[in-house]
Amino acid sequence: MxxxxxxxxAFDRDLETVQALVVKMGGMVESxxxxxxxxxxxxxxxxxxxxxxxxxxxxxxxxxxxxEAARLIALRAPRATDLRTVLxxxxxxxxxxxxxxxxxxxxxxSDVLAEMPEIEGAGMAxxxxxxxxxxxxxxxxxxxxxxxxxxxxxxxxxxxEVDQMYNALFREFLTHMMEDPRNITACMxxxxxxxxxxxxxxxxxxxxxxxxxxxTGELPDxxxxxxxxxxxxxxx
Numbered sequence: 001m002x003x004x005x006x007x008x009x010a011f012d013r014d015l016e017t018v019q020a021l022v023v024k025m026g027g028m029v030e031s032x033x034x035x036x037x038x039x040x041x042x043x044x045x046x047x048x049x050x051x052x053x054x055x056x057x058x059x060x061x062x063x064x065x066x067x068e069a070a071r072l073i074a075l076r077a078p079r080a081t082d083l084r085t086v087l088x089x090x091x092x093x094x095x096x097x098x099x100x101x102x103x104x105x106x107x108x109x110s111d112v113l114a115e116m117p118e119i120e121g122a123g124m125a126x127x128x129x130x131x132x133x134x135x136x137x138x139x140x141x142x143x144x145x146x147x148x149x150x151x152x153x154x155x156x157x158x159x160x161e162v163d164q165m166y167n168a169l170f171r172e173f174l175t176h177m178m179e180d181p182r183n184i185t186a187c188m189x190x191x192x193x194x195x196x197x198x199x200x201x202x203x204x205x206x207x208x209x210x211x212x213x214x215x216t217g218e219l220p221d222x223x224x225x226x227x228x229x230x231x232x233x234x235x236x
Contacts, residue, residue: 010076011072011076011078011082014068014071014072014076015072015082015085015086017068018065018068018069018072018086018089019089019145021061021064021065021068021093022065022089022092022093022096022144023141023145024061025058025061025062025065025093025096025097026096026137026141028054028057028058028061028100029058029096029099029100029103029137030134030137030138030141031054032051032054032055032058032099032100032103032104033099033103033130033133033134033137033200034130034131034134035047035050035051035103036048036051036103036104036106036107036110036130037106037126037127037130037131037134037197038127039051039106039107039110040106040109040110040113040123040126040127040193041123041124041126041127042123043110043113043114044110045110045111045114047107048107048108048110048111049107049111051103051104051106051107052104052107052108055100055101055103055104058096058097058100059097059100061093062093062094062096062097065089065090065093066090066093069086069087069089069090072086073086084213084214084217085214088144088210088213088214091210092144092207092210095203095206095207095210096203096207098203099137099200099203099204102196102197102199102200102203103200105192105193105196106193106196106197109189109192109193112189113186113189113190116185116186116189117182117183117186118186119173119176119183119186119187119190121172122169122172122173122190125165125169125172126169126190126193126194126197128165129162129165129166129169129194129197129198130197130200132158132161132162132165132201133162133197133200133201133204136155136158136159136162136201136204136205137200137203137204137207139151139154139155139204139208140152140155140204140205140207140208140211141207143155143207143208143211144207144210144211144214147211147214147215148211149211149212149215149216151208152208152209152211152212152215153208153212153220155204155205155207155208156205156208156209156212156220158201159201159202159204159205162197162198162201163198163201166194166195166197166198169190169191169194170191170194173187173190173191173194174187
């Protein structure tokens with residue numbers, strides 16, 4: 001019995017360690033989301049470069065989490081409920097790594113857009129959309145830490161707001177392109193950025209769904225609330 005208690009204690013300790021890495025990674029990704037929107041609006045090339053450099057640390061942290069989670073499974077042979085927690089760690093770290101990639105992509109486009117005529121209001125609108133996604137990501141991670149199913153469900157509902165903002169921006173960019181063909185290239189880049197932010201919202205929702213799965217053992221069976229679908233510009 002004492003040996004079993006020792007094994008359980010060691011597993012809990014190791015699990016806490018790897019979950020702390022996920023929380024750390026989440027904080028880095030939240031900062032990347034925030035800073036990528038600022039770099040875009042302010043046309044801040046130095047900040048955009050910094051975001052791209054920081055993405056490497058996010059990638060390295062995902063690898064570390066995967067290695068620690070694999071070691072946990074191999075050495076501790078977790079029971080079904082605990083195994084679900086370990087697998088969720090792997091899933092969430094993969095989601096966070098992808099969101100970090102989106103932030104890096106936005107930073108890259110920011111540098112390109114800095115050399116083009118500004119599309120009035122676009123930077124502010126994208127920053128507003130990004131702030132909504134950043135708040136969703138924070139709440140998704142908080143719901144994970146606290147195992148708060150109600151907060152996770154709320155994050156899931158808020159994805160509809162992001163979709164609506166994306167659709168409104170799509171129409172706005174289309175209008176700019178129709179009014180002046182010289183706006184086409186800039187608007188295509190801006191649309192790509194808007195689509196990346198919309199996907200970040202999808203991934204925050206994915207984390208929320210993992211929290212629901214952790215707490216209940218089942219993923220939500222109702223479809224995610226989604227805004228009306230709009231076509232993409234240039235296959236972005």
